[in-house]
Amino acid sequence: MSVTIVGVIGIVALFVLIFSRIPVGLVMALVGVTGFAYMINVDAAMSMMVKDIFDVFGSYNLTVIPLFILMGQIAFHAGISARLFNVAYKMIGHWPGGMAIATIGACAGFAAICGSTNATAATMASVTLPEMKKYGYKDSIATGVVAAGGSLGILIPPSVIFILYGIMTEQSIGKLFMAGILPGIILTILFMLVVMIWAIMDPEVAPRGPKSTFKEKIVSLSGIIETLLLFILVMGGLFGGLFTPTEAGGVGAMGTLVIALVQRKITFKGIFEALFETTRITAMILVIVAGATIFGHFLAITRLPYDIAQMVSTLALPPFAIMGLIILVYLVGGCFIDALALIMLTVPIFFPVVTAMGFDPVWFGVIIVLVTQMGVITPPVGLNVYVVQSVATEVPLETIFKGAMPLLFAIILITVVLIFVPQLALFLPSFMAG
Amino acid sequence: MFLEKTHRFVYSLSKGLNGIAACSVFFMMAITCADVIFRYFRHPITGTFELVGLSGAVAVSFALAQTSLEKGHIAVDFIVRKFSEKTRLWVERVNDIILAVLFALISWHSFILALSSKANNEGTMTLQLPFYPFIIGISVSFGLLFFICLLHFMLSFASSDGSKEAEPGGATCL
Numbered sequence: 001m002s003v004t005i006v007g008v009i010g011i012v013a014l015f016v017l018i019f020s021r022i023p024v025g026l027v028m029a030l031v032g033v034t035g036f037a038y039m040i041n042v043d044a045a046m047s048m049m050v051k052d053i054f055d056v057f058g059s060y061n062l063t064v065i066p067l068f069i070l071m072g073q074i075a076f077h078a079g080i081s082a083r084l085f086n087v088a089y090k091m092i093g094h095w096p097g098g099m100a101i102a103t104i105g106a107c108a109g110f111a112a113i114c115g116s117t118n119a120t121a122a123t124m125a126s127v128t129l130p131e132m133k134k135y136g137y138k139d140s141i142a143t144g145v146v147a148a149g150g151s152l153g154i155l156i157p158p159s160v161i162f163i164l165y166g167i168m169t170e171q172s173i174g175k176l177f178m179a180g181i182l183p184g185i186i187l188t189i190l191f192m193l194v195v196m197i198w199a200i201m202d203p204e205v206a207p208r209g210p211k212s213t214f215k216e217k218i219v220s221l222s223g224i225i226e227t228l229l230l231f232i233l234v235m236g237g238l239f240g241g242l243f244t245p246t247e248a249g250g251v252g253a254m255g256t257l258v259i260a261l262v263q264r265k266i267t268f269k270g271i272f273e274a275l276f277e278t279t280r281i282t283a284m285i286l287v288i289v290a291g292a293t294i295f296g297h298f299l300a301i302t303r304l305p306y307d308i309a310q311m312v313s314t315l316a317l318p319p320f321a322i323m324g325l326i327i328l329v330y331l332v333g334g335c336f337i338d339a340l341a342l343i344m345l346t347v348p349i350f351f352p353v354v355t356a357m358g359f360d361p362v363w364f365g366v367i368i369v370l371v372t373q374m375g376v377i378t379p380p381v382g383l384n385v386y387v388v389q390s391v392a393t394e395v396p397l398e399t400i401f402k403g404a405m406p407l408l409f410a411i412i413l414i415t416v417v418l419i420f421v422p423q424l425a426l427f428l429p430s431f432m433a434g
Numbered sequence: 435m436f437l438e439k440t441h442r443f444v445y446s447l448s449k450g451l452n453g454i455a456a457c458s459v460f461f462m463m464a465i466t467c468a469d470v471i472f473r474y475f476r477h478p479i480t481g482t483f484e485l486v487g488l489s490g491a492v493a494v495s496f497a498l499a500q501t502s503l504e505k506g507h508i509a510v511d512f513i514v515r516k517f518s519e520k521t522r523l524w525v526e527r528v529n530d531i532i533l534a535v536l537f538a539l540i541s542w543h544s545f546i547l548a549l550s551s552k553a554n555n556e557g558t559m560t561l562q563l564p565f566y567p568f569i570i571g572i573s574v575s576f577g578l579l580f581f582i583c584l585l586h587f588m589l590s591f592a593s594s595d596g597s598k599e600a601e602p603g604g605a606t607c608l
Contacts, residue, residue: 250466
């Protein structure tokens with residue numbers, strides 16, 4: 001049997017086993033180690049597996065993930081997320097769909113201090129859903145907006161997906177973070193527009209909230225100060241070359257903790273809960289990273305990524321058509337496989353193809369994040385929808401998926417725009433040295 | 435009774451290890467921050483890079499068991515959910531066995547790697563911290579996961595109607 005066929009069998013086995021309810025990271029490890037054992041021998045496969053696990057778990061570069069997650073968790077337990085929503089609500093709560101628009105604004109603000117889409121969705125769901133329910137918002141728009149708005153957590157820096165993509169492809173994480181800012185702001189505005197149009201067309205889904213006075217609006221603005229300070233601290237330090245991404249995560253988490261302690265907004269119980277939630281999310285992510293690393297080593301000896309890259313480069317199609325096909329693979333694949341797992345599996349295959357066609361690797365990183373955002377809200381495996389449902393247990397999954405659909409079109413639109421106007425992503429990184 | 439007692443013990447052990455993991459995350463944050471501050475005064479903390487990396491290994495490996503018990507790992511279950519309860523139970527039993535074998539292999543071979551690392555005096559470059567205690571930590575964590583899967587498998591047979599789910603954790607061990 002040729003090595004390429006072994007690789008194809010491995011991928012087919014992976015796709016079959018992934019639907020068996022075994023965690024995706026462990027499926028990747030299982031298929032990877034079995035394939036490696038078949039290709040080389042059992043001892044080499046076992047040795048490769050445990051070394052990969054130790055290397056991933058003990059990787060300094062990957063420690064940036066728990067640190068940024070901790071920052072977001074402390075911010076949540078200190079009530080920063082609630083204060084962000086309050087600011088947005090006071091400003092625009094009386095607009096058509098105002099509270100849902102405020103939710104998106106709060107999601108964007110929280111995304112600036114949290115690197116995870118699930119954590120952003122979970123946090124904002126617990127903060128905003130009770131408020132929207134109180135004012136008579138329909139479940140579909142309320143939950144859909146939180147699920148889609150939560151996806152901003154990985155586009156607006158810091159971002160776990162940018163970090164993983166940067167490590168996998170050896171791109172500057174700082175540049176990737178910068179590249180996410182403009183598309184993040186534009187997508188936030190697009191989300192808001194979609195919600196406003198939705199609320200104007202069907203006012204019953206999102207009744208207008210009470211109008212705040214000018215004084216109330218000014219007073220509420222203080223709720224944005226801490227987020228602004230933390231964002232400037234983290235991104236300013238990275239942008240100015242003062243510290244590495246891991247150090248930015250550490251400084252950001254400590255900064256959030258200090259602010260929360262000074263304001264007496266966090267208890268010891270809150271700190272412990274933030275730490276425990278951080279260990280849980282980190283273990284979840286790094287098991288997938290370790291599994292993908294093991295599977296990646298198996299794929300490497302089958303030469304499959306190289307063969308695919310060769311095959312694609314010989315296709316008589318213009319680069320934009322190939323890019324369209326790649327995005328289509330992510331769109332369809334993202335419906336069935338967890339977005340993070342899909343990225344870990346496919347980036348090693350598609351990255352050489354994309355760079356060979358002359359596309360900018362930083363720009364491709366932003367495209368990857370956008371398709372991930374689509375993946376977390378599309379059925380049947382839209383992780384953010386599951387996260388929101390875990391908070392709004394009485395709302396059926398179908399309702400949340402339906403509610404997120406109008407916002408999916410906004411993500412598709414920004415992706416298409418970004419394909420034709422890459423400068424939207426590359427403008428800010430161009431100011432960074434190196 | 436024995437199974438329940440063992441389950442309670444495993445649950446407490448997982449919680450204890452998760453506590454160590456949480457402390458490691460706090461340590462990572464504190465030392466990273468301290469290094470940035472001291473570096474400003476031209477006295478960086480030697481070996482921060484190594485300490486943070488190894489703390490990461492402790493944080494992740496010691497959080498694995500509790501994450502599993504809380505069903506924190508991402509799994510695709512929309513097809514299995516459509517099966518009948520009986521079929522689902524058998525799928526979960528097969529999964530438990532597959533995972534138990536995988537965890538046993540990882541645990542055992544991590545232990546072998548730790549022994550070889552100790553024999554070769556492998557450690558970090560700056561602080562000369564040995565790797566083997568951290569690899570043993572990984573071995574212990576996966577050993578615990580092996581027991582969790584095995585227990586879950588046995589508990590699925592312990593119920594009289596065969597449909598009782600092991601608590602806490604729900605339908606499958608992970």
